[in-house]
Amino acid sequence: MLEFDLFRPQNLQEALDLLAEYKGSARVMAGGTDLMIALRAKKGMENVKYIIDISRLQELAYIREGEGLEIGPLATMTQVAESPVVRQCAGVLAAAASTVGSPQIRNRGTIGGNVVNAAVCADTVAPLVALEAKVKLERKGGSRWLPLDQFITGPNRTQLAADELMTGIVFAKLPANAGWGFMRLARREALAIARMNVAVVIKRDSQGKVEDASIVPGAVLPRPGRVTEAEKLLIGTIPDGALARRAGEAVAEAMISAAGRRWSTPYKEPAIIALTERAIKQALEVEWR
Ligand SMILES: Cc1cc2nc3c(=O)[nH]c(=O)nc-3n(C[C@H](O)[C@H](O)[C@H](O)COP(=O)(O)OP(=O)(O)OC[C@H]3O[C@@H](n4cnc5c(N)ncnc54)[C@H](O)[C@@H]3O)c2cc1C
Numbered sequence: 001m002l003e004f005d006l007f008r009p010q011n012l013q014e015a016l017d018l019l020a021e022y023k024g025s026a027r028v029m030a031g032g033t034d035l036m037i038a039l040r041a042k043k044g045m046e047n048v049k050y051i052i053d054i055s056r057l058q059e060l061a062y063i064r065e066g067e068g069l070e071i072g073p074l075a076t077m078t079q080v081a082e083s084p085v086v087r088q089c090a091g092v093l094a095a096a097a098s099t100v101g102s103p104q105i106r107n108r109g110t111i112g113g114n115v116v117n118a119a120v121c122a123d124t125v126a127p128l129v130a131l132e133a134k135v136k137l138e139r140k141g142g143s144r145w146l147p148l149d150q151f152i153t154g155p156n157r158t159q160l161a162a163d164e165l166m167t168g169i170v171f172a173k174l175p176a177n178a179g180w181g182f183m184r185l186a187r188r189e190a191l192a193i194a195r196m197n198v199a200v201v202i203k204r205d206s207q208g209k210v211e212d213a214s215i216v217p218g219a220v221l222p223r224p225g226r227v228t229e230a231e232k233l234l235i236g237t238i239p240d241g242a243l244a245r246r247a248g249e250a251v252a253e254a255m256i257s258a259a260g261r262r263w264s265t266p267y268k269e270p271a272i273i274a275l276t277e278r279a280i281k282q283a284l285e286v287e288w289r
Helices: 012-022 035-041 077-082 084-089 091-097 103-108 111-117 125-130 228-234 241-259 265-285
Strands: 005-007 026-029 050-053 063-065 068-071 134-139 142-147 152-154 165-172 178-185 196-204 210-218
Touching: 012 026, 012 050, 012 134, 012 165, 026 035, 063 084, 068 084, 077 084, 077 091, 077 103, 077 111, 084 091, 091 125, 091 178, 091 196, 111 125, 111 165, 125 178, 125 196, 125 210, 178 265, 196 265, 210 228, 210 241, 210 265, 228 241, 241 265
Parallel strands: 005 050, 026 050
Antiparallel strands: 063 068, 068 165, 134 142, 134 165, 178 196, 196 210
16 A cells, blocks of 8 residues: 555645645545555555545535536435435436445445546446536636536546646536436446446437437447437437437447457447447436426
8 A cells, every 4th residue: 555644624725725735746535435446556646645535525515406407526426326306307327326336335435536537437427428517627726617528538537637626517407308328237236347338318309209319338438428420310210229229339330430349349349239229218218207
């Protein structure tokens, strides 16, 4: 285990002051479920001398309903999964949070940690991209907002600067004509990191025709993003099972065109087609809530 000094700031300003003072040699800790493993493995932690434990900053543990939904980075997976407002206005995110790890991991692990860690398999990232979430980054004396799909630049890579803290995640509430689907594939039903996941949001008009669709696979593309080729197939149609499958095939084509055909492709290709098809079917069933 790497040796470090631990700071426990009592408020946001104190945390930002510490980050400004020790940037480059400090890392933030929220729930610690990813960070502790990295510290033990000493992976990418060579310059870390200070840990800033923000887990006591209750001001960052909010879930608020305004014009949109605002979620603080310290909201735990359990809080996100069980929040009535998230379940009602962003069910795809609540469903994804409820699949993370085990009850212990969900009680400790935060949505902010999941996003900033930016693992390709992070379960809340695909739903948040499908919801077109933006993240707020604050440093001493300033702040900025970034769309989540721009914030994450690659596997475990983000645009977070060394002196910045993520302090908010916001997105529009899903309207009543939206349905959603979330599917994941892992080696076991529980306590297993996803090999792949897919988040789907579909909005339909009063005739049942698709007005808008977001299809976002996780652990499939080099960075999280919508597969517009798959979405376009659905828009303007009343999709049936065959069209849902064709959309799944479009996601598989996007995966192969980004990464090429690899040893894992014979496994991943049918898997991502089936996951996407099922997520679309789930989204079409959860309609007119
Ligand atoms: C047994 C086990 C099972 C797991 N299963 C899953 C799973 O099924 N699905 C899944 O997606 N993940 C899973 N995880 C990974 C992990 O639990 C999640 O990614 C969790 O949400 C991380 O949150 P945390 O608060 O623990 O983050 P931390 O470990 O505290 O932090 C993670 C990273 O984010 C940074 N960070 C955290 N908060 C902020 C902030 N507000 N501002 C700036 N930087 C910040 C930290 O510096 C660190 O780099 C699992 C982990 C374990 C150990």
